[in-house]
Amino acid sequence: MEQFRCPNGLRVWSAPRTGREIKFIFREIFEDRCYEQQGVSIGDGDVILDIGANVGLFALSLMERFRDLKIFCLEPAPITRGCLTRNLAESPRRDLHQVKVLSDAVGADNADAMITYFSRAPGNSTLFPAEKHLDWDRIIEDIGPAQVRRIHKGLGLLPRWLIRLITEALMKPLLRDVVVQPCKVRPLSDVMAQLDLTRIDLLKIDVEGAEIDVLRGIAAPAWRRIRQLAMEVSPGHKGSLSELIGQLHARGFRKVAAEGFAGGACMLDDPMPCMLYAVR
Numbered sequence: 001m002e003q004f005r006c007p008n009g010l011r012v013w014s015a016p017r018t019g020r021e022i023k024f025i026f027r028e029i030f031e032d033r034c035y036e037q038q039g040v041s042i043g044d045g046d047v048i049l050d051i052g053a054n055v056g057l058f059a060l061s062l063m064e065r066f067r068d069l070k071i072f073c074l075e076p077a078p079i080t081r082g083c084l085t086r087n088l089a090e091s092p093r094r095d096l097h098q099v100k101v102l103s104d105a106v107g108a109d110n111a112d113a114m115i116t117y118f119s120r121a122p123g124n125s126t127l128f129p130a131e132k133h134l135d136w137d138r139i140i141e142d143i144g145p146a147q148v149r150r151i152h153k154g155l156g157l158l159p160r161w162l163i164r165l166i167t168e169a170l171m172k173p174l175l176r177d178v179v180v181q182p183c184k185v186r187p188l189s190d191v192m193a194q195l196d197l198t199r200i201d202l203l204k205i206d207v208e209g210a211e212i213d214v215l216r217g218i219a220a221p222a223w224r225r226i227r228q229l230a231m232e233v234s235p236g237h238k239g240s241l242s243e244l245i246g247q248l249h250a251r252g253f254r255k256v257a258a259e260g261f262a263g264g265a266c267m268l269d270d271p272m273p274c275m276l277y278a279v280r
Contacts (some may be wrong), residue, residue, distance in 0.1 A: 001081055006030070013083040014055050015122050022055070025123060029057050035230040036203050038257040038277035041200055044068055046201035051106050051188070051214060054080060054123050056087040058204060059099065063088075069097045072195055075265070076105035076183040077117045077125045087264060100195075106207065107185040108216035115183045121174040126208035129178075135209075135235045138167045138271040187217030198225060205231040215244075223251045229278040233258070238268055242274060253278040 002016040004063075006026045014022050028034040035058060036042065044067045050058055055074035062069055075086070085101050086147040088094060105113060105127060116129040126132045145229035192200070203226050205211050211231055218226075229248070235243065241258050248256045258265075 001086070010060065012055055012057065012060070013086050013118055014077055015083070015121055018122060021121055021123055024059075025054065025057050029061050034155050034275060035202075035206075037230075037259060037275065038254050039279045040202065040228050040230050040277050042066060042069075042202060046070070047197060047199055048072070048202050049188075049192075049200050050074065050195070050204050052204075052206040053084055053101070053207070054206070056084040059088060060091055061092055063093045063097050063099075067096050069099075071097060071099045072102065072191075072197075073099070074102045074104055074106060074191070076103060076115050077122060077280040078103075078181060079117060079119075079179075080122045081184065084085070084119065090092050102186070102191070104191065105185045105210070106188050106191060106217060107210055107213040109185070109187055110187040110190070113183055113185045114180050117179040117181060118175060119177040119179060124174070124208055126210070127183075130176055130237050131234070133175065135271075136171055137138045138235060140171060141271070187219075188214055189217060189219040189222045192222055193227070201225045202228045202230065205229070207232075209234045209236065212240065212244075215247075227280050229253070229276070231276045233276050234275050235271055238266065238270075238274060241266065241268075241274075248276075253280055255279045 001013045003011050003013050004019045004022045005011050006022065008030060012022060042062060047070045048062060050071060050073045053075045055058060056073060059071050059073055062071065073084060075084050081101065081103060088099050088101065096113050105115065113127055115125055115127055117125045124132060200201045207214060211233060245256045245258065257276070257277050260266040260270055261274060266274040
């Protein structure tokens with residue numbers, strides 16, 4: 001582990017050489033509030049289920065702003081989970097909340113699986129490495145000024161050909177130093193039953209390509225306990241957005257909206273992930 005200092009002074013543990021990723025995720029969560037858009041709101045005493053918790057920056061952000069939360073963090077990558085557990089334990093606001101870390105991946109069914117851990121970009125670790133490589137190839141090929149500006153404001157001023165070269169030089173090394181490790185996959189309904197959750201005020205899903213499987217693992221009765229949803233949709237699943245939005249409306253969510261990586265409407269030709277929000 002290596003400790004990194006965030007712009008607000010928060011110190012978090014992550015894998016060595018991941019300071020750039022921590023800075024980016026910090027900006028997404030603490031500054032942009034990427035999981036709290038389109039009417040998604042959180043209050044004292046809420047129950048949060050964080051699927052794909054990474055090193056815990058979302059949980060730490062909530063712990064800093066609210067009281068008496070119940071936060072359940074699921075993170076299957078062992079090295080990342082070790083950092084997550086340490087970050088939560090060392091938070092000065094730990095005693096104000098009930099926080100629990102679980103080791104399972106979440107999917108459509110109970111299964112044994114292998115998770116691909118990218119030691120230089122652990123936030124991209126995935127159950128679907130082939131799809132992840134395709135997504136990154138497309139990002140390198142098609143990323144434009146609006147998307148790259150979200151990553152680094154200065155890069156957005158450069159011509160597209162130079163953006164492509166810089167993006168390739170930055171991203172290609174991140175997919176090296178891979179570790180493949182076994183993990184257990186469980187449907188979300190089983191996790192909810194284990195935790196005896198009668199309600200979930202926010203279901204946050206950020207699982208690098210496994211998000212559709214996570215939704216498939218929610219049995220019909222369990223959907224009624226979910227008040228809000230914030231989910232990252234990987235580039236390969238953006239073609240299913242219209243279907244997903246229709247399904248969420250059918251399950252009783254009043255407001256369902258997708259938002260592009262750089263803000264605004266989600267465009268299918270955008271090579272970056274997008275966010276999907278649902279509020280009852």
